[in-house]
Amino acid sequence: MSDEGDAPVPPSPIDLSTRARGAVTDAVVWLSLAAVLLLAWHVASSLLLILAGIVFAAGLQGGERLLARFLPVRRSIRLGVVIALFLVAVSAFLFFAGTQIAAQAGQLQATLVAQSERLSTLAKDYGLGGSGDPIAAMKAQIGSSVGKILTVLGGVAGVVGSILLIIVFGIFVAADPRLYERGIEWLTPEHRRAATKATLDEMAGMLSRWVGGRIVLMLFEGTFIFLGLSVVGTPLALLLALVTGLLAFIPNLGAIVSGALMIAIGFSAGTTVGLETIGVYLAVQLADQFVSPMIEKRAVDLAPAIVLAAQLIFGVLFGIMGLILADPIVALAKVALAPRTDR
Structure with missing residues (x-):
């Protein structure tokens, strides 16, 4: 065998250095994070x-714990009472x-019928009767409205289904919250489970x-708006x-939304x-x-500007659900990041 066989074997192109392995690990982490965000x-x-x-489960649990001060029975009974009250x-x-709404709709319908009859009488008095077949025009209008009605009904059905x-x-989460907490803890490393449970x-x-x-x-x-509007005589x-x-x-x-609605009906x-x-x-x-x-200090203290910014961002990205849940999302993020801030 020649002396050339004793020469050292050059490094393999797939044998990565420590620095290269670190770069690959970072790339895998960032790609995984991007995939999770995309999903x-x-x-x-x-x-x-x-x-x-x-x-909603947190609200039920809070009501159940509040009820425990006055009703010393099993937790399942207290939770059932809270659900029944809800x-x-x-x-x-x-x-x-x-x-x-039904009363106002009836009043509105009566007003529209009276105004329509009044306009018809005035038109006949001045010889301004409409031309064409009014029945045919009404049928065409009804036909074009069917699609809109079905769209609205579909949207209402979707909202009701989501609420249910x-x-x-x-209710499932509130019935046994510890079951789901243990599942999340199981997904974390053992040395982090105590901190995860505390969070x-x-x-x-x-x-x-x-x-x-x-x-x-x-x-x-709601209470003070009702009292005030009743005193000034605002409808509804x-x-x-x-x-x-x-x-x-x-x-x-x-x-802002409730104020605009209130003022419009008031005028x-x-x-x-x-x-x-x-x-x-x-x-x-x-x-x-x-x-x-005073109430928010005892609940969760969030900067109003941050909450408003989160509402605008989540509202644009995810619609009404993002707008409603922006506040608890920011609060959850604050709690999750608090241990890192302390360190």
Whole structure:
């Protein structure tokens, strides 16, 4: 055998140096993160529904813990009582809202019929009868409206289905939250499980406090809006109070939407009532500026500008669900990043 056979074998092109292996590892991590973000983008609507269910479960858990102070029974019984109270509240809202809307719709229909008959009489008196077949025109208009009605019904069915999914998912999570927490802990390394459990517990407590704070603000705004609108004589005072209370669940933007609706209905009853409605709205919002910080300090302290920016970003990206859930998303991110900040 020649001496050339004893020459050292050159390094293989696939034998990476330490620096190259580190670069490959970093590339794999970033590509995996990009893949996860891409997948999350495609299933964003489902993820938001899951998050909404978790927020609802946190609200149920908070109500159950509050009830434990007055009702020393098994947890499952207390949770059942909270769920029953929630269903009663939703049913009452739908009943009162439906009654108010039906009454207003009947009044509007009667007004339109009377105005139509009046215009028809005036047209006949001045010889301005319409030409063509009015029945045929009506049929054509009805035919063009069928598609729009079906689209609206489909949208309503989708919203109702999403709400039912959120409620059912939230009930399942609230019934046994520790089961799902253990599953998340199992996915983390053993040396990080204690920290993961502490973070999950803090997130659950924060969500419960946040939901409780929003409910208190909803009751505060809804009650005082109803009292104020009833005093000044704004139409649909109860319905407006219910809508205002519900929209108070959305910080910042909810008050703007409810205020615009309230003022529009107030001016429909006259200029004086409209101006008084503006006064009621401003008075309640001014009082809310004093009450809200005290409640939010005990729940979760977030900078208003950050919350508003998150609402705008998530609203543009994910629509109404992103707008509603922007606040809890920011709060969860704050809790998740708190241990890193402490270190």
